[in-house]
Amino acid sequence: MLKVHGVHGSPFVRKVLITLEFKGLGYEMVTQMPFSGDEDYKKLNPLGKIPTLVDGNLTLGDSKVICRYLESAYPEVPFYPADQAEKAMADWYDDFASGPVAELAAGIFFQRFMRPRAFQQEPDEVLIANIIDKKLPPLLRYIEGQLPSEAYLFGVFSIADLTLVTPFVNASYAGYDVCSDAYPKFAALIEAVRGEPAVANILANEAKALGFG
Amino acid sequence: MLKVHGVHGSPFVRKVLITLEFKGLGYEMVTQMPFSGDEDYKKLNPLGKIPTLVDGNLTLGDSKVICRYLESAYPEVPFYPADQAEKAMADWYDDFASGPVAELAAGIFFQRFMRPRAFQQEPDEVLIANIIDKKLPPLLRYIEGQLPSEAYLFGVFSIADLTLVTPFVNASYAGYDVCSDAYPKFAALIEAVRGEPAVANILANEAKALGFG
Known part of the structure; x- marks a missing residue:
């Protein structure tokens, strides 16, 4: 049985879980917070990051590496x-x-979602404004320029669409949504990806795990 | 003709050039400094990073992505x-x-090699000591633990060996060498990789470009 070490809410864990769901592969999830300092976990993943996939004797860190392996093996x-x-x-x-995209989205998520809930701290709105007004727009313009006039990057739903969207699920939890006036193709892609059955299923599990469901 | 945008001295450009050399593929190098703010270059690579590969109609950023593509296409x-x-x-x-490994090695390289030469500034020795004494050792211990008792990770020289070694070429320019007492297998791997003809050829070109040759 495939094992995924991680927790719901990470954009990278979400990407792996949706890939597994899309492929119809069963798995067991092992709860693991990132950067926990847990030395046993560091034997699986020296960086302490999540997710980590264990498939028999093979242990792989990093969502990109894991998703490519799943494609190759399954x-x-x-x-x-x-x-x-x-x-x-x-x-x-x-x-x-x-x-870079996930890092900026994580900045919004950390400040507006995690800090108040986990640390009882106010978000740093100056930092958030710097992300939203300065750092994100060039990357959003690039994404918008890459997208075809309708739906998915390569005709049918693929990892390429999912990877662009998953950081913005976190930003959305933190009250930031990609503006459909400024970035109509990307806003439409986000909606289309959220409507995919594999995505909707994992997002429903995630909502329950995060206490929204 | 394949085109590589970048400059000698980057661990990531080096990795791509050695991969091309190993595969016996011809290419043209287009001089491009990273993070130059050059808007034309950002059309090729929205992050302004190097290297970027252009192969006909295909434009790819990131050394990892480029090397995997070269393996697939050639x-x-x-x-x-x-x-x-x-x-x-x-x-x-x-x-x-x-x-993370390249980031730490780049920290040493930037402080001890680039700052004095490019900015006429003293290196920040506190920052360097924090890298060498605290941040690098857990990663070096992980690498040492992964290596077989002799030579290469998977029997013959591969991208896996090269990617672990290339950041330490930069650290070596800055006077930091992996300690062969503490990390004998990794120190031996670095020597073996440097001795590979494709690596030695590219390092010789690089030495000329950087003014060592």
């Missing part, structure tokens, strides 16, 4: 484009979205 | 393990080394 329901150049672009979008 | 001389689990581990090592 190809029956493909979640990556078949075309080589499109697959490479999907890989690029995953790196782009999991790095 | 498989004649393989630079990744053939075994699926080993390939996934190579992918994990690439993510691990290109993220």
Whole structure:
């Protein structure tokens, strides 16, 4: 049985769970907070990050690495484009979205969602404004410019769409939604991805786990 | 003709150039400093990072994404393990080394090599000591624990070895070498990788470009 170490609410855990759900693969979730300092967990993942996948003797960290492995090992329901150049672009979008885009979205989520709830602190609105007004717009303009006029990047729903959207689920929990006037194609993509059955199922589980459901 | 946008001295550009050299692929290098603010370059790479690969109509950022694409598009001389689990581990090592490991090595390189030369500033030795004494050792212990008793991670030289070593070429320029008493297997790996013809050729070009040659 595949094991996923992590917790609901992480954009990276969510990406892996949706990939598993999309592929119809069963798994067991092992609760693990990120950066917990747990030395046993660091034997699985030296960075203490989540998620980590365990598949038999293979232990893999990083959502990008995990999703590529799942595609390679369980190809029956493909979640990556078949075309080589499109697959490479999907890989690029995953790196782009999991790095700087996710970091900015996590900044909004941490300040407005985590700080009040977990630390009884006020959010740093100056930091949030810097993200929303200065740092995010160039990345959102790039995404908007990459999207086709309708729906998904490569025709059908794939990892490339999911990776761009998952950080904005967190931003949305924190009250930030991508403006559909400024970024109509990306706002429509986010809605389309949220409507995918595999996504809706995992988001429903997540809402329960986070106490919204 | 493949085009690589970047400059010598970046651990990530080096990784791509060595991959091309190993595979015997011709390429043209287009000089591009990272984070230059050059708006034309941002059309190729929205983050302004280097390297960027252009192959016909395909434009890819990020060394990890580029190397995986080169393996997929030009498989004649393989630079990744053939075994699926080993390939996934190579992918994990690439993510691990290109993220936190490269960041720490870059800290040493920036402080001790770039600051004095490019900015006529003294290095921040407190910051360097924090990297060398506190932040790097857990990652070096992890690497040491992953390595087999002799030579390469997966039998023959592969991307997995190269990605672990390339950040330490920069650290070495800055006077930091991995201690062979504390980390004998990793120190031996670094020497072995440096001795690979593809690596030695690119390092010789790099030394000339950086004014050592």
